[in-house]
Amino acid sequence: MTPTLFPLITLTTLVLLGIAQFFIFMVVPNEQVMGAVQRVFYFHVAAALACYAAFFVVFVASVSYLTSRNKKHDILSVAAGEVGFVLCTIVLITGMIWGHSAWNTWFRWEEPRLVTFLVLWLIFLSFTVLRNFGEPTKTAVHGSILGILGAASVPLVYLSIKLLPQSARLHPEVVEHGGLRDASYWQAFGISVVGMLLLCALLVWVRYRIGRAEDRARLSAREDMTYDA
Amino acid sequence: MIHWLRTFGILVRKEWRLEWRGKELFTLLACNAVLFSVLVGAGVSSAVLDERAVEKIYPMLLWVVFMLSTTTSVTRFNEQELEGRGFEGLLLSGVSGAQMYLSKIVIMTIFFSLSFVFLALLLSLALDKDVSGVFGSLCCVGVGASSALAALLALLAAVASTSKLKGILLPIISIPVLFPVFLGGMEMTTELVVNGALADGSPWPVVLLCAATLYVVAGINLFEMAIRE
Amino acid sequence: MTPDTFPSLFWSYTAVWAILAVYIVTLGVRLSRLEKRFSQIEDASDERK
Numbered sequence: 001m002t003p004t005l006f007p008l009i010t011l012t013t014l015v016l017l018g019i020a021q022f023f024i025f026m027v028v029p030n031e032q033v034m035g036a037v038q039r040v041f042y043f044h045v046a047a048a049l050a051c052y053a054a055f056f057v058v059f060v061a062s063v064s065y066l067t068s069r070n071k072k073h074d075i076l077s078v079a080a081g082e083v084g085f086v087l088c089t090i091v092l093i094t095g096m097i098w099g100h101s102a103w104n105t106w107f108r109w110e111e112p113r114l115v116t117f118l119v120l121w122l123i124f125l126s127f128t129v130l131r132n133f134g135e136p137t138k139t140a141v142h143g144s145i146l147g148i149l150g151a152a153s154v155p156l157v158y159l160s161i162k163l164l165p166q167s168a169r170l171h172p173e174v175v176e177h178g179g180l181r182d183a184s185y186w187q188a189f190g191i192s193v194v195g196m197l198l199l200c201a202l203l204v205w206v207r208y209r210i211g212r213a214e215d216r217a218r219l220s221a222r223e224d225m226t227y228d229a
Numbered sequence: 230m231i232h233w234l235r236t237f238g239i240l241v242r243k244e245w246r247l248e249w250r251g252k253e254l255f256t257l258l259a260c261n262a263v264l265f266s267v268l269v270g271a272g273v274s275s276a277v278l279d280e281r282a283v284e285k286i287y288p289m290l291l292w293v294v295f296m297l298s299t300t301t302s303v304t305r306f307n308e309q310e311l312e313g314r315g316f317e318g319l320l321l322s323g324v325s326g327a328q329m330y331l332s333k334i335v336i337m338t339i340f341f342s343l344s345f346v347f348l349a350l351l352l353s354l355a356l357d358k359d360v361s362g363v364f365g366s367l368c369c370v371g372v373g374a375s376s377a378l379a380a381l382l383a384l385l386a387a388v389a390s391t392s393k394l395k396g397i398l399l400p401i402i403s404i405p406v407l408f409p410v411f412l413g414g415m416e417m418t419t420e421l422v423v424n425g426a427l428a429d430g431s432p433w434p435v436v437l438l439c440a441a442t443l444y445v446v447a448g449i450n451l452f453e454m455a456i457r458e
Numbered sequence: 459m460t461p462d463t464f465p466s467l468f469w470s471y472t473a474v475w476a477i478l479a480v481y482i483v484t485l486g487v488r489l490s491r492l493e494k495r496f497s498q499i500e501d502a503s504d505e506r507k
Contacts, residue, residue: 006483006486006490007483007486010479010482010483010486011479013479014475014476014479017475018472018475021468021471021472021475022468024468025463025464025465025467025468025471026463026464026465026468027463029462030462036461036464039464066451066454119405119408122404122405123405123406125401125405126401126402126405127402129394129398129401129402130388130389130392130398130402133392133393133394133398134388134391134392134393134398135391135392135393138391141454141455142388142391142392142455145384145388145447145451145454145455146385146388146402148447148451149381149384149385149406149444149447149451150405150406152443152447153406153408153409153440153443156409156436156439156440156443157408157409159409159436160408160409160412160413160436161408161412163412163416163432163433163436164412164416202482203482206482206485206486206489209486209489209493210485210489212493213489213492213493213496216496216500217496220496220499220500220503
């Protein structure tokens with residue numbers, strides 16, 4: 001199944017992202033308040049949703065690894081963690097670009113969503129560091145524990161930052177306030193989200209296959225050593 | 230239940246004796262508290278801040294120093310049990326991971342609370358900020374936050390102790406997850422230092438309680454997996 | 459006056475996505491070859507036993 005499905009999904013993702021680019025740069029009009037910079041929104045929000053999806057996969061794969069001890073689930077959690085880290089970086093960078101244009105500053109500590117994503121990025125970073133520098137025989141269990149803890153604490157992190165007294169709620173509430181009035185805004189947004197989610201799934205899949213290959217190589221080497229001995 | 234409590238009591242005594250014999254956590258907490266306070270005191274004095282500014286930065290500095298000193302001090306907390314295969318012996322004798330974990334929380338909470346009180350005093354001297362009027366309430370906040378901190382660090386210390394990075398890994402993996410505790414503690418301290426009491430309907434005690442509950446539930450379920458591998 | 463369309467940005471982003479897609483497809487092909495090779499090695503190892 002893989003040899004045909006893989007190029008097909010890659011092609012679909014590319015086509016969807018291409019259409020999204022076309023809408024973003026050639027069709028949607030400039031937003032009235034924020035102007036041309038609002039186009040960052042389509043990358044920013046789509047990457048944020050894909051990042052949440054990756055984090056959810058880390059959580060589910062970690063729980064299922066600890067309950068089943070199936071190595072495939074651990075490899076999936078590593079793959080989703082790494083892809084989530086990249087997507088989180090994209091969210092932060094695009095958010096800062098957008099923020100600089102909207103608020104004239106690169107980062108605001110009063111802004112709950114921006115700070116939540118910074119903490120989320122740190123959690124992904126710590127997850128990746130632990131995976132790379134942990135004790136090799138224990139990283140699977142330890143990484144899963146951190147994956148569960150990190151994912152479970154994200155809502156609390158968001159809530160606590162939102163509770164800060166000086167919290168100014170500066171984040172542009174584009175969707176909540178009905179900012180996408182033109183039909184082309186919604187079309188561009190929808191296609192970007194689907195394209196980015198597909199890209200996330202594709203990257204996780206590739207990383208998962210690399211992880212599986214690494215695992216098979218390790219097993220073969222071990223079997224070879226046992227046989228030679 | 231009585232048997233469970235008796236075993237738990239024995240484990241708490243064991244943790245206390247281990248710490249009493251080595252005095253590692255105590256020494257590290259005290260040394261880090263002094264070192265960080267001296268650095269902060271020297272840095273702030275060179276900035277020539279007025280009394281109002283010191284009142285505002287005291288809570289922030291107290292919590293930054295407290296978080297850094299605790300997360301860098303507990304890295305060797307499980308060392309003796311790992312070297313002497315103490316965990317294995319306890320598990321073979323029928324003691325549950327949850328009991329071991331809870332006994333560690335008790336000892337850590339005691340030491341972290343003492344460290345917090347010591348730090349609050351040291352920083353009030355270093356910054357020349359009188360906190361005697363709210364010292365009792367400040368200690369209560371410290372004990373509450375210490376229990377949440379202990380609940381997470383008892384679990385993550387077991388994760389970090391076998392890593393190649395050891396000492397430096399624990400702050401990296403714990404600080405992002407501890408963000409709600411940091412914000413909660415800092416905001417409550419600000420309310421105490423600036424207004425003389427916690428604000429009516431302050432949400433921060435609930436945030437601390439939620440964080441502590443989340444970490445304890447995770448720790449009870451995951452600690453045994455972290456040490457058993 | 460800010461223009462409403464950005465053709466150069468559209469083409470540059472499309473080029474970036476295309477390069478990424480080519481890279482992913484290349485990775486996929488190399489992984490498929492690797493997986494096939496692993497299966498062969500595992501089969502040979504089973505026979506040797």
